[in-house]
Amino acid sequence: MELVIGHAHRGLLALASSRSFLGNRFALRCVFALRTAGFHRAACINRRPESPSTPLTVSSLGFKPEIDPGRKQDGSFLDLVVIKSAAATKIPPGKAKPFERKKKKIEIDESLFSAKSFAELGLSRLLIARLNELDLTVPTDVQSAAIPIIAQKHDAVVQSYTGSGKTLAYLLPILSEIGPLKELRDSDTALEQKSGVEAVIVAPSRELGMQIVREVERLLGPADKKLVQQLVGGANRSRQEEALKKNKPIIVVGTPGRIAEISAAGKLHTHGCRFLVLDEVDQLLSFNYREDMHRILEHVGRKTGTKPSGIMGPLARRTERQTVLVSATVPFSVVRAARNWGRDPVLVRAKSVVPLDSLPAPGPGALLSNSDTASPSSPVTPVTAGSLPPSLKHYYCVSKMQHKVDTLRRCVHALDANTVIAFMNNTKPLKDVVFKLEARGMKAAELHGDLGKLARSTTLKKFKNGEIRILVTNELSARGLDVPECDLVVNLDLPTDSIHYAHRAGRTGRLGRKGNVVTVCEEPEVFVVKKLRRHLGVEIQPCEFTEGKLTVCKEEA
Ligand SMILES: Nc1ncnc2c1ncn2[C@@H]1O[C@H](COP(=O)(O)OP(=O)(O)OP(=O)(O)O)[C@@H](O)[C@H]1O
Numbered sequence: 111m112e113l114v115i116g117h118a119h120r121g122l123l124a125l126a127s128s129r130s131f132l133g134n135r136f137a138l139r140c141v142f143a144l145r146t147a148g149f150h151r152a153a154c155i156n157r158r159p160e161s162p163s164t165p166l167t168v169s170s171l172g173f174k175p176e177i178d179p180g181r182k183q184d185g186s187f188l189d190l191v192v193i194k195s196a197a198a199t200k201i202p203p204g205k206a207k208p209f210e211r212k213k214k215k216i217e218i219d220e221s222l223f224s225a226k227s228f229a230e231l232g233l234s235r236l237l238i239a240r241l242n243e244l245d246l247t248v249p250t251d252v253q254s255a256a257i258p259i260i261a262q263k264h265d266a267v268v269q270s271y272t273g274s275g276k277t278l279a280y281l282l283p284i285l286s287e288i289g290p291l292k293e294l295r296d297s298d299t300a301l302e303q304k305s306g307v308e309a310v311i312v313a314p315s316r317e318l319g320m321q322i323v324r325e326v327e328r329l330l331g332p333a334d335k336k337l338v339q340q341l342v343g344g345a346n347r348s349r350q351e352e353a354l355k356k357n358k359p360i361i362v363v364g365t366p367g368r369i370a371e372i373s374a375a376g377k378l379h380t381h382g383c384r385f386l387v388l389d390e391v392d393q394l395l396s397f398n399y400r401e402d403m404h405r406i407l408e409h410v411g412r413k414t415g416t417k418p419s420g421i422m423g424p425l426a427r428r429t430e431r432q433t434v435l436v437s438a439t440v441p442f443s444v445v446r447a448a449r450n451w452g453r454d455p456v457l458v459r460a461k462s463v464v465p466l467d468s469l470p471a472p473g474p475g476a477l478l479s480n481s482d483t484a485s486p487s488s489p490v491t492p493v494t495a496g497s498l499p500p501s502l503k504h505y506y507c508v509s510k511m512q513h514k515v516d517t518l519r520r521c522v523h524a525l526d527a528n529t530v531i532a533f534m535n536n537t538k539p540l541k542d543v544v545f546k547l548e549a550r551g552m553k554a555a556e557l558h559g560d561l562g563k564l565a566r567s568t569t570l571k572k573f574k575n576g577e578i579r580i581l582v583t584n585e586l587s588a589r590g591l592d593v594p595e596c597d598l599v600v601n602l603d604l605p606t607d608s609i610h611y612a613h614r615a616g617r618t619g620r621l622g623r624k625g626n627v628v629t630v631c632e633e634p635e636v637f638v639v640k641k642l643r644r645h646l647g648v649e650i651q652p653c654e655f656t657e658g659k660l661t662v663c664k665e666e667a
Pocket residue numbers: 246247248249250253270271272273274275276277278437438589590591592594616617620621
């Protein structure tokens with residue numbers, strides 16, 4: 111026990127010193143930290159590996175790879191679309207050729223789709239039919255790996271690079287088990303309706319929370335969309351509570367603060383919950399969320415492997431829950447947390463499934479390499495290698511502070527980018543950058559946490575539908591935001607570390623599309639870019655923007 115508290119204290123001290131930007135209020139809040147020692151213990155205890163295990167593969171779990179008849183042997187996705195439409199259009203002799211759907215001019219990395227069809231992954235028939243209606247037929251690699259694992263009730267950490275489809279990787283096996291699209295079993299009667307929330311999905315920002323809600327609504331369809339309820343901060347709480355009472359949702363998606371708040375008020379009952387998903391888990395583990403996350407982990411179902419006999423009173427009615435942790439970047443704290451919150455959890459990546467207990471403990475701050483080319487026997491490396499889509503191109507450009515906005519403008523022109531996200535570290539200068547861009551005739555808008563809910567959602571909507579060309583934002587937009595058209599990310603300020611770089615950069619190049627990431631820095635900051643390059647394991651080339659073109663320069667030694 112002493113050891114545990116010692117760990118918690120050490121963790122607190124380290125955080126207190128490293129997060130000075132949170133100021134005195136943060137230091138004061140540390141006093142309350144021991145209340146949540148359990149939460150931190152989960153992330154801080156260092157367990158020794160218990161059994162040396164060989165990596166599992168999807169096929170070793172009984173899912174035989176089969177070739178989709180409508181699909182090329184090389185797994186080409188775009189060709190599949192063309193083959194499908196041609197097959198569906200039978201032209202009677204003598205009739206005019208009907209309109210043919212043109213091949214879309216989007217370049218997609220085909221390696222993402224080297225997996226099976228959704229139909230082969232053991233999902234319910236109703237869900238597969240729904241996916242077909244939505245034109246979703248081919249799973250990405252991480253979906254092929256994660257869906258069978260989650261369906262087999264494993265606790266899991268799902269790690270795959272940004273934009274590789276992790277949201278559906280966890281949503282599909284859940285919707286195959288609960289709600290109107292689930293597989294009806296002999297034991298189920300058509301009228302059987304389990305009351306109460308069966309899945310809780312937690313995300314660190316309103317925007318990401320709402321994006322997940324929209325994805326669930328899309329899958330459920332208009333008639334059943336009330337079965338998912340958003341519980342995000344900033345929205346009207348009493349309306350959310352009323353909706354919980356009236357609609358009896360089976361899935362709730364929200365931010366930690368709002369979920370914990372409504373749960374503490376006794377308005378959200380999650381003891382019967384079967385699934386707990388923490389999206390962007392490494393961020394949710396941060397100190398700011400500790401109390402809310404502690405409540406959620408304690409009140410959502412019963413963690414797997416806990417004996418019901420050991421739980422007294424109303425908690426005895428708890429259902430065993432499955433915990434799924436998701437992110438492109440998985441520091442070792444997430445592995446520790448997964449080991450403590452679940453039973454025999456596995457690490458699922460695009461092409462491998464590894465029992466977490468087989469991973470050795472790395473040094474402080476280390477991250478799991480997401481690279482599937484890495485040796486399975488040494489999956490832990492001290493870098494964020496593999497958290498970025500391979501289709502991205504990375505550059506840096508040296509510019510004086512006062513010329514940065516002009517460099518951004520020239521960069522957008524040189525790369526002919528239409529949908530651009532420019533990141534800065536602080537909120538205050540965002541407005542000024544927007545003003546300067548607009549003065550130069552570029553449609554731009556700011557997005558940050560100090561704006562109201564309506565302003566945030568309106569700006570995002572306008573950016574998504576192309577009314578705004580450059581979104582000037584801070585870390586708020588770095589996680590999970592899915593704007594498939596985004597073709598350029600610019601760092602107007604250096605990200606604080608390689609994890610922040612990876613999530614910012616990952617807003618472009620979604621699902622195998624091409625994308626550029628340009629970091630604009632001052633001369634004395636170049637060494638930081640070189641360090642990021644080493645940590646990320648990607649080429650970040652020096653460049654200039656002259657005569658409307660991007661020119662790669664020679665790097666000074
Ligand atoms: N199998 C699929 N076929 C076609 N489109 C897909 C498929 N899976 C996911 N998508 C789309 O790909 C995009 C990226 O997916 P998603 O947002 O889940 O990525 P992610 O891995 O969670 O990214 P991040 O790490 O940035 O959160 C979304 O627009 C999603 O609708």
